Amino acid sequence: MSPMPVPGGDSLDLDSRALALGLVRRDAASVLTPNSTQKEALADEISRHVPILKEIIYPFKLLTVGLHELSHALAGVLTCASVESIQLEPNEGGSTRMRGGIPAITLPAGYLGSSFIGAALIACGFDTDASKVACLVLSFFFLLTLWWARKSWIAWLTIALMAALIVVCWLVAHSVALRFLVLFIGVMSCFYSIWDIIDDTLDRKVNTSDASEYANMIGCCGSRFWGAFWLLISVVFFAAGILVGIAAFKDDWSTQASKADNFLGGSP
Template identity: 60%
Template sequence: MPYIDGFPVQEHNFEVFARDAKDSLTPNSTQRTTLIVAGVYIVVIFILWHMPYLSVIIYPFKLLTVGFHEMSHALAGILTCAHIHSIELDPDEGGATRMSGGIPWITLPAGYLGSSFIGAALIACGFDTNASKIASLAMAAFFLCTLWWARKSWLPWLLILGMSGLIVLFWFVAGGVALRYFVLFVGVMSDMYVLWDVVDDTIARKVNGSDASSFAQICGCCPSQVWGVIWLIQAFAFFAAGIIIGLVAFKESASQQAEDSKHFLPVPGSSGAMQLFPTTFTSMMLCVAVTTVVMLRRW
């Protein structure tokens, strides 16, 4: 064994690291199924996206990704001391976040980058049932925040009630496995929407009212297409990171995930759920009721 300054140095550290990295990134059978499903999602979304009549199937999810986009603007505005006036979701799949103050250098790109990050996080959580349960609760918090700023429009209420119903429904199917694939679909949809929207708004054609054109005016050094390419690369990076994190972090098999799911926010009626669920369900319903009442009073 070689020595440096009197201390032994282990040989082949790089080979050990490379082998460990290969083992971490090599998908097991459950992860391969998840990757195949994600690939099918991409193909199906691409086909439905360009079909004149069938595109109505994914229309609610398009609006949901618009909500992610606008909520990212709003959160960036809060972090930069902006005052959020409202969030609007348009039936034509558009959206707008009206705010005053803040730092435009941060709030403008936050829409695409924030929704890309959300999509990547949901993709990573889509590799594991318990992680998908946590992700669905995070989406519920997102829904409440969105309604707070968009409560005067009927569309967000209808959209969020529908998505909340799907989350509750899929939570009951196959011990939460259906919820995992639902979270995975929303994550893929969010990242795909960002990729196609950036290309459509900035690279394929110049939209004067886009985030990229507004950011280009503030920056003054590059056209909107350049910023579109930069945001596109970042969106691809987030998408890849979501898959890599899912492969590395969630190596449990489907049977192991099913067993773990029985003890973490279990489905009502399953073993271990009788004591936990009433308290959890009551707390969630109370939180939703109080929030709804407050929103209606402020309306």
């Protein structure tokens, strides 16, 4: 095999170079691979902090439940239903009571509506001003939810906390944190919808669900079919939210900060 010239006048055949690269890769892998003691330490750290993470995201999970129930209610209003109440539960459950409407629209609206809202928030989360507009719309949704859930103390507490977070993120450092808050809520809403569809309809961990009621009402295909269909739509919404955000908002950080300062007074 002919030698290959390298800078400095030295030569190194290809076999030697391949051997050297292989040794470097193996050495890097051995250095970066945790040993049994380190794995135990990592596992211990994760197990100790997972409960803390669960507590941190708990209010956001309640918010996504609220968006799910609000979507049912909004679909009911659009189909001339009389919405009686929304109820949120501490165990992350919820229910919407209404009379009338079109069940073929109101039943899937919880999953698909919250997924669509989440996708819209994700798209807006790529831009500071768009995040502010999204928060104004969210504030209107909060008021609607409280109107229908005025007897639910969980709803009041959750929305009060979210409103406080929005105000703080809006006012601090050119509202940069607001983008990440909107993105986080959007991702949570989309993931909640996707996970809820899988849990309720495909894994069938509950006896009844919106999909089973929908299948009984339509009279064909079964709950798993409709669950898979709604899952596909939710995934498409999620992907579309990301792609729209990337395509629509190209301003850099400084430009977004400048615009944020001129939006409804901006940040101090």
